[in-house]
Amino acid sequence: MSEKKFPSPLVSVQWLAEQVERSDIVVLDASWFLPGVERDPEQExxxxxxxxxxxxxxxxxxxxxxxxxxxMLPSSMLFSQACSELGIQSSDNIVVYDSQGLFSAPRVWWMFRAMGHQSVAVLDGGLPAWEEAGLPIDTDTPEQVAKTEYNSDFQPEWVIDADTLSTQLDALDTVVIDARPAARFYGTQPEPRKGVRSGHMPNAKSLPFSQLVKDGHFISVEQLVKRFDAVSDPEQRLVFSCGSGVTACVLALAAELAGRNKLTVYDGSWTEWGRVMKYPVVQ
Structure with a gap:
């Protein structure tokens, strides 16, 4: 398992600009768009x-x-194979960004943490902040990378499945925090996916990820602490959910920045919970 080598799981474009040419720094574009958005992240x-x-x-x-x-999070073997194909080594320091500022990059931060890779950080402001700072942009054909042999070390505490979570909704030491917009949490706005019920899990708390991000950057650590203190106690285990497991990871990263250290993502999120009738839903 790699060691933590970043001062924070969030780095600035100024920091990355000074470090980007280091041989042990690997930069990953983790851009992704919601279904229905006519954009191709890989083409971009x-x-x-x-x-x-x-x-x-x-x-x-x-x-x-x-x-x-x-x-859904792949197996440790599949993850290792994919990272090897991308030329990533277990000892690398990984910086993840996306083209929307701060949206999908935390998902990949969480994936690496769940696979035992400690030295991974997200670029605050993402590609837009990099461009706004006037830093270099590469438009040439990407160079081929040499295959490596990446080894992951799955950390099960970072992930929870629906059946396990359903037994913990009343536990005093655990709280589910939902990153979806409040209207979807309270069931006043229908879910975008067909066949998915509206509402939320019993005892879950609403904390829309948009309340933690402003103009593609996280709000201050002091503000993040207040947001999490409003919906949880410092010693509780936090389980994050959203629509399909992407913005839940924005909350997970924000919680780590706020000093919380018992962090778990419900990977199936509302896409799974809302459509499987045996799981309870309230509004």
Whole structure:
């Protein structure tokens, strides 16, 4: 398992600009768009990227096969194989960004943490902040990378499945925090996916991820602490959920920045919970 080598799991574009040419720094573009958004993240990466950035496709390629649920965490073996193909080494320091500022990159941060890779950080402000700072953009054809032998070390505490979570909804030491917009949490706005019920889990708390991000950057650590203190106690285990497991990871990263250290993501999130009738839903 890699050691933590970043001062924070969130780095600035100024920091990355000074470090990007180091041989032990690997930059990953983890851009992803909601269904219905007519944009192709891999094509956009091909057209422009932070110099040296590799595209990390957690939606179609680096995801569990043989499931109807979107972009589920793959097995340790599949994850290791994919990282090896991308030329990533277990000792590398990984910086993840996305093209929306701060949206899908935390998903890949969480994936690496769940696979035992400690030295991973997210670029605050993402590609927009990099461009706004006038830093170099690569528009040439990406160079091929040499295959490595990446070894992951799965950390089960970072992930929870629906059956396990359903037994813990009343536990005093655990709280589910939902990153969806409040209207979807309270069932006043229908779910975008067909066949998915409206509402939330019993005892869950609402903390829309948009309340933690402003103009593509996280709000201050002091503000993050207040947001989490309003919905949980410092010693509680926090289980994060959202629509399909992407913005739940924004909350997970924000919680780590706020000093919380018992962090778990419900990977199936509302796409699974809302459509499986045996799981309870309230409004």
């Amino acid at each position: 990466w091909l057209e422009k990227r932070i110099p040296g950035a590799r595209f990390f496709d957690f939606d179609k390629k680096i995801a569990a096969p043989d499931t109807e649920l979107p972009h």
